[in-house]
Structures are given as structure tokens and as C-alpha cells.
Amino acid sequence: MIEMPVYPLTGMLRFIRYGFMPNRLHYCGGDENRLLFDHAVEQVVDGGLNQHLKKFTGALPYLQLIARANDIADPFDPRVVDAYWIGNELLDRVEVRQLYDSLLERFGKQLRGRTRDLVLGKAPAGAHPHHSFHVLDVHSRVGELSQSLVTMDHCRVSWGTVVDVAGGELVVDRVPLVLTGGKLALGAPLREHVVRQIDGRGFVDGAQAGDVVSIHWGWACEVLSPAQCQRLARYTRHHLEIANRTI
Numbered sequence: 001m002i003e004m005p006v007y008p009l010t011g012m013l014r015f016i017r018y019g020f021m022p023n024r025l026h027y028c029g030g031d032e033n034r035l036l037f038d039h040a041v042e043q044v045v046d047g048g049l050n051q052h053l054k055k056f057t058g059a060l061p062y063l064q065l066i067a068r069a070n071d072i073a074d075p076f077d078p079r080v081v082d083a084y085w086i087g088n089e090l091l092d093r094v095e096v097r098q099l100y101d102s103l104l105e106r107f108g109k110q111l112r113g114r115t116r117d118l119v120l121g122k123a124p125a126g127a128h129p130h131h132s133f134h135v136l137d138v139h140s141r142v143g144e145l146s147q148s149l150v151t152m153d154h155c156r157v158s159w160g161t162v163v164d165v166a167g168g169e170l171v172v173d174r175v176p177l178v179l180t181g182g183k184l185a186l187g188a189p190l191r192e193h194v195v196r197q198i199d200g201r202g203f204v205d206g207a208q209a210g211d212v213v214s215i216h217w218g219w220a221c222e223v224l225s226p227a228q229c230q231r232l233a234r235y236t237r238h239h240l241e242i243a244n245r246t247i
Contacts, residue, residue, distance in 0.1 A: 011078035012049050014222070016040040017203045018085045018131075018157065019056055021219035030055035041201050050076065058139070059084060062129040065102045069094040084131055085157055086214070086228050087235030091128040099123040107142055115141055118246055125242050132156050132236045136184070136243040149184075153177040154217050156236065159229055160194065162211045168197040170207060170220055175233075183244045186237065196220040 009017075016036045023029035023036065032052050039049055053076060054060055063075035066083050070090050074080070083090040100123035111119060119141055127133045135156045153176055160172030172194055178187035194215050196202045204213055204220045212229050214221040224232070 009043065009078065010045050011074070011076040011081040012045055012053055013040050013043055014078060015053055015056075015059075015076060015081045015085075017221040018214075018216050019053070019059065020203075020221075021217040022155075023056075025217060027217075028056050028058050029053075037198070037201075040203060058134070059131070061102060061106055062131075062134065065098060065129050066090050066094060069098055084129065086224075087128075087130050087231045091130055091235070094129055096123050099127065099129055102129070103138070107138070110142060122242060125245065127239065127242055128235065130235045130239060132239040133242070136239050137246075149177060149179055152184075157221070157232065158215045159212055159224060159232060160189070160192065160215055162207050162209050162213060163191065164209060165196075165207065166193070168195060168200070168202075169193045170196045170204070170213065172213065172215070172220075174215060183247060184240050186233075186240070194218050194220050 017040055019029055020033070020037055020040065024033045029036075030052060036052065039045065060075065062084050063080050066080045067073070067075045067077060070080070070093050072080055079088065079090055082088050100120060103120055103123060107119060108116065119138060122133065122137050127137065135152055139155065140152065156177065158174055158176070160174030162170050162172055164171040170193070172192055173189035174192050174194070176187045176190050178185055194213075195218055196204050196207065202220065204223055207213055207220065207223055212224045214224050214232065
């Protein structure tokens, strides 16, 4: 059994760390990017924050599914947020039928023919309601963005080891998504720059060389523990294997 970690942030504030950059790019959520950023940086939770986060309609149904399958009332419970973005044992308690029914409810009328069968078939194939599954097998077929390899690599949550801090950026050795022999895989680390601050503020201000950070749309979300990094890598590889069955 995976030992569940102690979370220093509320689930809502941790969700913002990952949702901030795609929201800033107008890919998901409402039009309150500065408000969300200020809440996360200042670590302030108020009564209206929950309603703002419910506008993330791509992620919310997965959070609700994970919470419901684990008898957790709040979809923004920190354990649920961790399960969706990073991965933890809560995912393993979501039954195949529950994920299938959730996908059918959301996409059954939107998809047709082979694509519909393909997406719904990922539940019995072993998929979990993890962000990597959504990127690799759902959004790639129902999303509005062009699903190039570069887009999928930006959209998934990746990880990189900090080499240097350069002003508002981090220099990291990041594990990329690559295409090898017609199949998706994780490649050898590449040295890249990722954004860590906007107007001198960010979520990983204390990051230093040797730390591993999670990265979403070129933005450093948080410093990962070794256990978190292992879980993120494990669930990412799991969903790559499932995605590759139907490429």
C-alpha cells in the first residue's frame, strides 16, 4: 500500500498550481487568472474560490469521480487533487464501470463510431482518471487543440531536475515525450528553461539545484518529493502503454 503523504497546502491551492498556466493560456477554467494566482501565492482560501475552480470543466468530472469512488465529499480534497495530477492509491479504487460510465456520460453523444468505442474501451483496458490519461487518450480525440507531440508534451504534467536558477526561470533537465518506432515513450532528459515566476512571484521560489519540479505548459508547479516523482512517472508510463495500444 502506498503511504499517503501529508499535504502542506489545501487541495484548492494545490489545484491552482497545476491549473494556473493552462488557464492563463485560455485553455481551461474561467477568466480569473490573476485572482487564482494571488490566492495560490499568498496561500489564501476564501468562500468564493471553490466556485472559481469548478469552472475547470475538463478536470472537475475526474476529481468528482475519484472523490465519489473513495467516499470523499470534497472533490478538491488534497488527496483527490494529488491523485488526479500526480497519482496515488485513490485511483486504484475507481472501478472500471465507474470510469466507463463517467466517460460515456461526458463524451458518449460527442463521439461517434470507432473513436467512441476507442475512448470508452480505455476503462476496461486499465486506464485511471489521471491527467495523463486525459491528455493521451481523451483530449487527443475530443479536444479543440491540435494534438501534435509537442502539444501533448506541454499538456501532460512532466518533471525535471533543477540545474540552475536563472532569474524568473529554472534551467532543468526535463524528461520529454518522444515518438519512437511509431509509439509514444519517455525520452532521455533534455536541458530546458521553464518559467518559475511572473512579476517576481511563483510557486517554487525556494527551488534550488538538485530539486525535482513538476512542469505544466512550461510552468514550474511545485517541488516534488522522491515518492511523488516516482508516482507521477509510474502513472504516466502506465497510460503511455495504454495509449500505445491504439496508436
